[in-house]
Amino acid sequence: MSNLPLAALRGVRLEKIASLRELGLNPFPSKSNRTHMADEITSNYESLEGHPATVAGRLMSWRKMGGMAFGNVQDQSGTIQIALRRGEMQGTSAEAGTLGFENFNLLDVGDIVECTGKIGKTKTGEISVVADSLRMLTKSMRPFPDKHFAIKDREIILRKRYLDTTVNPERRIPFEQISHMLFEIRSFLNSRGFLEFNTPIIQSQYGGGTAKPFITHVNALSTDMYLAISHELYLKRLITAGFEKVFIMGRHFRNEGIDRSHHPEFVMLETMTAFENYEYNMQLIEDMFRHIATSVFGRTVFQVKGHEVDFAISWPRITMTDAVLHATGIDFKAITSVDEANEKLRSIGVNDPQPSVGNALVRTFEEKVEKSLIQPTFIYGHPIEISPLAKPMQSDPRYVERFEIFIAGMECGDNWTEQNDPVELLATWKKSFRPEDRDEGEFHPLDYDFVETLEHAMPPTTGIGPGLERMAMIFTGQEDIYDVIFFPMMKPLLTEVNKVIFEVKQEDANQEKVDLLLTAEEFAAWLKQGKLKARGAALALTPVDTEWEGNKLRHYEITGLSNGGRVTVRGADVSELLQESFPELELKIRPVRKISA
Numbered sequence: 001m002s003n004l005p006l007a008a009l010r011g012v013r014l015e016k017i018a019s020l021r022e023l024g025l026n027p028f029p030s031k032s033n034r035t036h037m038a039d040e041i042t043s044n045y046e047s048l049e050g051h052p053a054t055v056a057g058r059l060m061s062w063r064k065m066g067g068m069a070f071g072n073v074q075d076q077s078g079t080i081q082i083a084l085r086r087g088e089m090q091g092t093s094a095e096a097g098t099l100g101f102e103n104f105n106l107l108d109v110g111d112i113v114e115c116t117g118k119i120g121k122t123k124t125g126e127i128s129v130v131a132d133s134l135r136m137l138t139k140s141m142r143p144f145p146d147k148h149f150a151i152k153d154r155e156i157i158l159r160k161r162y163l164d165t166t167v168n169p170e171r172r173i174p175f176e177q178i179s180h181m182l183f184e185i186r187s188f189l190n191s192r193g194f195l196e197f198n199t200p201i202i203q204s205q206y207g208g209g210t211a212k213p214f215i216t217h218v219n220a221l222s223t224d225m226y227l228a229i230s231h232e233l234y235l236k237r238l239i240t241a242g243f244e245k246v247f248i249m250g251r252h253f254r255n256e257g258i259d260r261s262h263h264p265e266f267v268m269l270e271t272m273t274a275f276e277n278y279e280y281n282m283q284l285i286e287d288m289f290r291h292i293a294t295s296v297f298g299r300t301v302f303q304v305k306g307h308e309v310d311f312a313i314s315w316p317r318i319t320m321t322d323a324v325l326h327a328t329g330i331d332f333k334a335i336t337s338v339d340e341a342n343e344k345l346r347s348i349g350v351n352d353p354q355p356s357v358g359n360a361l362v363r364t365f366e367e368k369v370e371k372s373l374i375q376p377t378f379i380y381g382h383p384i385e386i387s388p389l390a391k392p393m394q395s396d397p398r399y400v401e402r403f404e405i406f407i408a409g410m411e412c413g414d415n416w417t418e419q420n421d422p423v424e425l426l427a428t429w430k431k432s433f434r435p436e437d438r439d440e441g442e443f444h445p446l447d448y449d450f451v452e453t454l455e456h457a458m459p460p461t462t463g464i465g466p467g468l469e470r471m472a473m474i475f476t477g478q479e480d481i482y483d484v485i486f487f488p489m490m491k492p493l494l495t496e497v498n499k500v501i502f503e504v505k506q507e508d509a510n511q512e513k514v515d516l517l518l519t520a521e522e523f524a525a526w527l528k529q530g531k532l533k534a535r536g537a538a539l540a541l542t543p544v545d546t547e548w549e550g551n552k553l554r555h556y557e558i559t560g561l562s563n564g565g566r567v568t569v570r571g572a573d574v575s576e577l578l579q580e581s582f583p584e585l586e587l588k589i590r591p592v593r594k595i596s597a
Contacts, residue, residue, distance in 0.1 A: 024094025358383025
């Protein structure tokens, strides 16, 4: 046994498990006979006093005092005290599965137990279940953190949320509220005639937005596919199929940054409504936020990022050009050249040249307007350059029928009237498409199957797309997206103590994904020495050209080797070397990717 404290404590508890089995008791029975939740008893004590009850949950405290023992049992509803007296409760019985007073040394804080007895009060007046019997339901092999000292390490809280919410049950409240939010959103949409569908997460062609995708491989089809960055194009297929109001609570995956308001995996509500335009959705989403506020939280005023936000008032609707004009005095509707637009940018201290007048408008809005939008506000009329899926406004085709929601300076949803003219849509996609940067998330990829769908006629359609995590942050008062995601994305970790406990060999433990940078000579030597091994049925090789002060430098990026990291090789094309070293594998040579250093 290791001299590590946790390993030693775990060893003691393993010995207790062995002792329970020697007594004929199963430390892990398959069910409980619970009849009452803790809160049910404490809230209705007057009517339940003297009645029998069986409670079950985690033993959060445990103390013996001579012929008495007391514990606090915690279930999802709350905590209830159990009181146990020597001589007044059933002894240890293999047949009944009960643990008697004489064997209470086998109990530990953290165990899951069941207690049966009468509801009453102790001499101190505390509501309790006075035990007739006690059963072990699950023996805990590891000690739980003490509530007095709590868990203060942020990384431990995120990696082991189950410890934090057990020791501090009040931390469950935001996640319970989020669950209620999901229910009420579904109820709200169902009441308005929407049907919920499931659409593919693994997609042959990602689309519905501009974001860098996660790429996966489907062995059965021997083809690369993508995790969904959006479900929009599938909802439009449903509209074309004759379903006029549809929605999905879909998981989305975008292989981009992580910060306090972004997470690579998130949930978004996406709807599509036929025979309506974006103005319908303004009212729909305003009503939905107000419904969530009142039905889940019972109020309309919330503190969001230090601001008081009221969802009861009507939401202003402002064009992007008017918002920028009011904040800066710049009228982008009157600007006709990119040079003039960038000159206006420089005049407000933004030295970030943009490729079009529309892009300059958006950059100005982000810099000078966005953070000032505290009360719920609709900003509409986005430039067409950044909105390939939206329908142009008839009054000014430079702008589209699109709006975003802003609350407390934070963008909380993106919505538009859908472009259903297949010729116009394909032309817009082709205009921005760059094959060499296909999966870099900078433009909408070409999706000919979807264009074919539109050629069968999709009616006028509009959709909304608020992110559920950002919505949850607003309503629960959280400022970090990790505090509304119970299982946030983190790098895998195998601690030293777990290596000892689980007897993990060092070579098995060294599984952290590592990126390698090698010369062509080093790469060839490592292949010959067997240091680089294939981890799947295919390898991918991407040539990368870097422009540096007029010079072009090329290197090669390989995925599918070693422990899952990316291998970067400088100096020579290694495609033939890969084919010779792994003749049984498919080698996919991707288009050249160009970057500017």
